[in-house]
Amino acid sequence: MRSEIPVRAVFALLVSLAAVGGPAVAPATAAPEDCFGDGRDLDVGTEGPTIDLSVYTSLFSNLGGEGAFGISAVGSTGEVEVISLRTGVVFAGVGDPGEFLADPFSRFAIAFDYRLSLPMLAAAPGDDTYEQSESPVEGVPEAECSVD
Numbered sequence: 001m002r003s004e005i006p007v008r009a010v011f012a013l014l015v016s017l018a019a020v021g022g023p024a025v026a027p028a029t030a031a032p033e034d035c036f037g038d039g040r041d042l043d044v045g046t047e048g049p050t051i052d053l054s055v056y057t058s059l060f061s062n063l064g065g066e067g068a069f070g071i072s073a074v075g076s077t078g079e080v081e082v083i084s085l086r087t088g089v090v091f092a093g094v095g096d097p098g099e100f101l102a103d104p105f106s107r108f109a110i111a112f113d114y115r116l117s118l119p120m121l122a123a124a125p126g127d128d129t130y131e132q133s134e135s136p137v138e139g140v141p142e143a144e145c146s147v148d
Helices: 004-018 032-036 097-102
Strands: 040-044 050-056 067-076 081-091 108-117 129-132
Touching: 032 067, 032 081
Parallel strands: none
Antiparallel strands: 040 050, 050 067, 067 081, 081 108, 108 129
8 A cells, every 4th residue: 555655646746747838749759768868767656556766877877978867757547648748858969079169058958758647537529638848947058859
């Protein structure tokens, strides 16, 4: 019984994160691996509601080269994917040392996509999904892997 409480808490957190945003837009076509590389998987729950998390930390293990720091999370009821969130920072590598020293933050970009689907509340087919891939951070470029 104790394991159900954290699953519900994490699921509620993901749902509340997905509720933030503006108008619906088309989702990014790239898989999380295309943005972040290989990650560490963490599955919460085995039956019924589950959350599949992947944590990406190549930014710290590939110093100076391309890397990322982010998460990918998918929450489902066991049969229906309810929410998915992919967010993180993508680093394009140092590149030209002179340009990097002049503006080190120019090599960073944000990857952000989420989708909330509540088929039990749909009034008509297709009314059950909200998708957002526009970064919620102003002034930071969006990663190419996060753009359609």
